[in-house]
Each structure stands twice: as structure tokens, then as C-alpha cells.
Amino acid sequence: MITPWDVSEDVDYKKTMEKFGIRPFKDVLHKIEDPHYLMRRGVIFGHRDFENIIKSINEKKKFAVVSGMMPSGKMHFGHKMIVDQLIYYQRYNVKIYIPIADLEAYWARGMDFEKTKKLAIEEYITNYIALGLNLEDTDIYLQSKKDVVKDLSLKLAKRVNFSEMKGIYGFSGDTNIGHIFAPILQVADILHPQLEEKLPVLVPVGIDQDPHIRLTRDIAGRSKDFNFIPPSSTYHRFITGLLGGKMSSSKGDTAIFLSDKPSKSLKKKVMSCKTGGRETLEEQRKLGGIPEECVVYEFYVYHLIGDDKELKEIYNKCKSGELMCGACKKHCYEKIVEFLNDLSEKRESAREYAKEIVNNM
Ligand code: SF4
Numbered sequence: 008m009i010t011p012w013d014v015s016e017d018v019d020y021k022k023t024m025e026k027f028g029i030r031p032f033k034d035v036l037h038k039i040e041d042p043h044y045l046m047r048r049g050v051i052f053g054h055r056d057f058e059n060i061i062k063s064i065n066e067k068k069k070f071a072v073v074s075g076m077m078p079s080g081k082m083h084f085g086h087k088m089i090v091d092q093l094i095y096y097q098r099y100n101v102k103i104y105i106p107i108a109d110l111e112a113y114w115a116r117g118m119d120f121e122k123t124k125k126l127a128i129e130e131y132i133t134n135y136i137a138l139g140l141n142l143e144d145t146d147i148y149l150q151s152k153k154d155v156v157k158d159l160s161l162k163l164a165k166r167v168n169f170s171e172m173k174g175i176y177g178f179s180g181d182t183n184i185g186h187i188f189a190p191i192l193q194v195a196d197i198l199h200p201q202l203e204e205k206l207p208v209l210v211p212v213g214i215d216q217d218p219h220i221r222l223t224r225d226i227a228g229r230s231k232d233f234n235f236i237p238p239s240s241t242y243h244r245f246i247t248g249l250l251g252g253k254m255s256s257s258k259g260d261t262a263i264f265l266s267d268k269p270s271k272s273l274k275k276k277v278m279s280c281k282t283g284g285r286e287t288l289e290e291q292r293k294l295g296g297i298p299e300e301c302v303v304y305e306f307y308v309y310h311l312i313g314d315d316k317e318l319k320e321i322y323n324k325c326k327s328g329e330l331m332c333g334a335c336k337k338h339c340y341e342k343i344v345e346f347l348n349d350l351s352e353k354r355e356s357a358r359e360y361a362k363e364i365v366n367n368m
Contacts, residue, residue, distance in 0.1 A: 018214060018215075018245065020052060020053070020214065020244065023214055023217075024052075024053050027217060027221065028055075029053040029054070029055060029214075029217065029242060030053060030054055030055065031052065031053060032046065032049075032051050032052050032053055032054050032057070032241065032242075033049065033052075035054065035057050035058060035061060038058070038061050039061060039064070040064075040065070043091070043092065043095040044313055044315070045088065045091065045092065045243060045309070047315070048308050049244075050088070050243050050244050050308065050309055051092075051211075051241050051242065051243045052242060052243070052244060053214075053241070053242035054239065054240060054241045054242065055220065055224070055238075055239055055240045056237065056238075056239040056240075057209075057239050057240075057241060058239075059207040059236070059239050060207055060209045060239050062207075063099075063100070063206075063207055064099050067099075067100055068100060068206075069100045069101070069102065069204070069206050070099070070100070070101055070102075070206055070207045070208065070209060071101065071102045071103070071104060071200040071201075071206055071207070071208045071209070072093060072096050072101055072102075072103045072104070072208070072209045072210070072211065073103075073104045073105075073106070073196060073197050073200065073208055073209075073210050073238075074089055074092075074093055074103070074104070074105055074210065074211060074212075075105065075106040075107075075108050075193060075196055076105060076106075076107055076108065076127065076131050077107075077108040077111055077112050077115075077116075077123075078107065078112070078123055078126035078127045078130060078131050079112065079116060079118070079126075079256065080126075080130075080256030080257060081130060081256055081264045081265075081266060082130055082131060082134050082256075082264065082265045082266075083254055083256060083262040083263060083264045083265065084246060084254065084262070084263050084265070084306070084309070084310055085245060085246040085254045085262070086134075086265075087134075087138065087265065087310065088243055088246070088309065089211060089212075089243075090134070090135050090138045090139075090140055091138070092211045092241075092243075093135075093140055093211075094138065094139050094140050094141075096209070097140070097141055102144065102145075102146070102200065103140075103144075103145040103146070104145070104146045104147075104148075104196070104199075104200055105135075105145060105146070105147040105148075106147075106148055106149075106150050106153070106156070106193075106196040107123070107124075107127045107131075107147065107148065107149045107150065107365075108150055108189075108192075108193070109123040109124065109127075109149050109150055109151050110150045110151050110185070110189065110192060111150065111186075111189040111192065111193070113185070114183060114185030114186045114188070114189050115185075115186045115189055120151060124149065124365060127149075127365060128361050128362050128364075128365045129358075129361070130266075132147065132357075132361040132364060132365065133354055133357045133358050133361040134265050134266075134350075134354065134357075135361075136353075136357035136360060136361055137350050137353035137354040137356075137357045138350065138353075142360075142364060147364055147365075147368070148368055149365070149368050150192055150196070152368055155199055155202065156192065156195045156196055156199050157192070157195070159195040159198065159199050159202065160188075160191045160192045160194065160195035163191055163194055163195055163198075163226055163230065164188065164191045166226050166229045166230060167191065167222070167225075167226060169187070172187055172190070175190075175218045175221065175222055176190065176218055190218070190219055190222055193219045193223070194219070194222055194223045194226050197210055197219070197220075197223045197238050198223065198226075198227060198233070198235050198238070201233070201235050201236065202233075205234070205236065206236075207236055207238075207239060208236070208238040208239065209238065209239045209240065209241070210223075210238050210239070210240045210241075211240070211241045211243070212240060212241070212242060212243075213242065213243060213244075213245055214242050214245075217240070217242065220238065220240045223237070223238055224237040224238060246305060246306075246309050247281075247302050247305055248261030248262060248302075249261055249262065249263070249276055249277075249279075249280035249281065249302055250280065250281055251281045251302070260276065263276065263277075263343060265347070265350060266351075266354075267347055268347070268351070269344040269347060269348065273340075273343075273344075274340055277303075277336055277339055277340040277343060278333075278336050278337070278340065280302045280303060280336070281301070281302045282296070282301045282302065282303055282304075282332045282335075282336070283296045283297030283298055283299065283300035283301035283304065283325075284296050284297075284301070284331075284332035288331060291328055291331060291332070292328040293328060294328065295325060295326045295327050295328040296325040296326065296328070296330070296332065298321075298322050298325045298326065301325075303332070303335055303336055303339045304321070304322070304325065306339055306343070307321060307339065307342075310346070311339065311342040311343065311346065312342075321335070
């Protein structure tokens with residue numbers, strides 16, 4: 008079972024899509040005039056009702072994007088993907104909502120409210136701004152302070168029973184009631200933009216968040232009195248950790264954090280990460296590498312190279328045996344350093360603004 012609180016290392020995307028009716032993103036890709044590179048490269052691989060969003064984009068009509076955060080540790084490159092997508096949608100007629108799930112963090116992880124707020128400001132919102140998200144017209148809020156969401160969640164709670172919640176999330180008899188209620192609050196986060204204005208809502212997520220999407224769509228369908236449009240969603244792949252497996256905030260050697268500084272240890276992390284290289288240089292020259300199995304190449308695809316032509320060149324050189332892993336990893340490290348130095352500067356000027364935003368909530 009995949010739940011938002013427990014993702015296994017080897018997610019079978021194809022099987023999950025078939026089981027839960029997620030549709031391939033490539034089927035709608037050609038309808039998007041200027042797709043994000045994560046869409047073009049298949050990192051965003053699935054969707055539900057994304058046609059509604061395409062229609063809004065093409066007709067220049069307003070839509071909403073909801074993207075919650077539950078601050079629980081340092082932000083790493085895996086977390087960056089969602090911000091990249093939010094920035095992309097800001098070129099359209101969009102209103103973005105960012106709920107900070109402090110209630111869920113309290114119920115599901117035992118984090119106190121002040122700690123969650125501090126982490127949200129110092130780590131998440133500061134990085135969101137530094138990465139380029141425009142927060143001028145974005146609604147960022149703490150769940151615990153947003154009455155319209157809390158009120159809606161109380162009404163929607165009547166439309167789902169415990170057996171259903173247990174079936175979706177695997178809750179057991181000793182799960183605290185707050186934790187069981189947390190997904191209803193998320194349903195309200197996703198649906199509440201429509202209370203003001205009837206408009207399509209998109210929720211870009213990793214596959215681990217799909218239980219929330221399914222529950223929201225079910226509840227929306229049952230709530231004829233509200234006349235909600237069921238939310239659309241997109242699904243992106245998880246970035247692989249440096250050693251293979253999952254990139255995780257709690258396992259430092261699997262991740263590169265957005266606050267990492269260029270250092271010997273960072274270089275060591277990159278230089279010792281899992282590649283698709285062969286046992287010997289001779290073999291690599293003869294057979295070529297396997298970029299499809301390479302963490303370095305994945306970094307290029309997901310984060311470091313925006314230009315498709317440049318990416319293709321690296322792919323071809325790897326496949327043909329012209330490029331060796333040592334040089335490739337060094338190049339990757341240099342690109343990471345360039346990125347982190349730039350982000351660190353931007354983070355300095357973002358810090359005060361992030362504080363101001365949360366303190367005014
Ligand atoms: Fe990966 Fe680069 Fe080695 Fe190819 S040459 S397997 S892309 S590290």
C-alpha cells in the first residue's frame with residue numbers, strides 16, 4: 008500500500024497507474040503548447056483530468072493550483088520539483104494556494120506548531136522564493152489558522168466513514184483521531200478555492216499523495232450541494248537517491264540539500280553516487296554507459312540541464328562510450344555548485360520576506 012506517510016523504495020508506477028486509473032501524461036502532452044521540461048521528459052508521467060487545465064490554459068481562463076507542504080526536514084532536490092512546476096504554472100492565469108500542514112504535522116508526526124512554523128519559514132518558504140516562485144498573489148496559509156478550510160472540513164467529514172478511510176490509508180485501531188481526520192482537512196484545502204469561484208483546481212503531486220486525490224474526487228462527487236469540479240492532478244516520479252533507492256531528508260548520504268555548501272564532502276557525495284557506468288574504462292569505451300540507470304544523468308534530466316539538445320548530447324556520448332563517468336560526475340558537481348551558490352545568494356534576500364509572510368498569517 009502506498010500512503011502519504013509511507014512510500015516504499017520500489018514504487019511500481021505502471022502497476023499503480025493501472026490499479027488506480029491514473030492516465031499516462033504522454034497522451035495529453037501534444038495538447039500543451041509549451042510544456043515544462045519535466046513534462047516533455049516523462050518525469051511527470053501521469054494525470055487525472057488534466058484536460059480541464061489544458062482547456063483553461065488554451066482559453067486563457069483562470070485555474071487554481073493547490074500544493075501543500077508538511078515541513079519535516081531540510082529541503083532537498085527531490086522537493087524542488089514541485090516548486091519548478093508551480094513556477095511554470097505562474098505564466099498562466101493561475102491562483103496558487105500553499106497550505107502549510109501544521110495540524111497534520113502535529114497529528115501524524117507529533118511536531119509542535121512553533122517548530123513547524125519555523126521550519127516552514129526558514130527552510131521551505133525561503134527556498135520557494137529563492138527558487139523563483141512569486142508569492143505576491145499566492146495564498147500561503149497555516150492550516151490551523153484558516154477558518155474557511157477548517158469549516159469546510161467539518162462539513163465534508165460527514166461524507167466519509169471509517170471503513171473507507173481505513174481502506175485508503177490503512178489506519179488501524181490505535182491511529183489517533185487527529186491523524187484520521189488529517190486527510191479530510193487536505194480535501195478541504197484542495198476544494199476550498201471553489202467556494203469563492205467555480206474553477207478547475209490542479210494538484211501536482213508525487214504518487215504517494217494519490218490517496219488524497221482519490222478521496223477528494225470521491226467526496227467532491229458526493230457533495231452535490233457544493234457542485235465541486237473534481238480536482239485534476241499530475242504525478243511526477245521520485246528522484247533517485249545518490250546511492251540508488253529513495254532520496255530522503257533523514258538519510259543525508261542519499262540526498263543533496265538545497266542548503267548544502269560546496270565542500271569536499273559534497274564533492275565526495277557526488278563522485279561516489281550510483282552511475283550506469285561499466286566495471287572498467289575499457290568496457291565502458293566498448294559498450295557505452297547506461298544513462299537510464301544513472302543517478303548523475305537523472306540529475307541532469309530533472310534539474311541541471313534545461314536544454315534538450317545539450318541533454319541529448321550527453322546521452323549520446325554516454326551511450327557511445329565517448330564519455331567516462333569520472334568526467335561526467337565532475338561536470339555534474341560543477342553544475343550543482345553553480346546552482347547552489349546562486350540559490351544561496353537568493354536565499355539571503357528571501358529570508359526576511361518569508362518571515363514577514365508567515366508572521367502576517
Ligand atoms: Fe552516467 Fe555520465 Fe557515467 Fe553515463 S557517463 S553512466 S551519464 S555518469
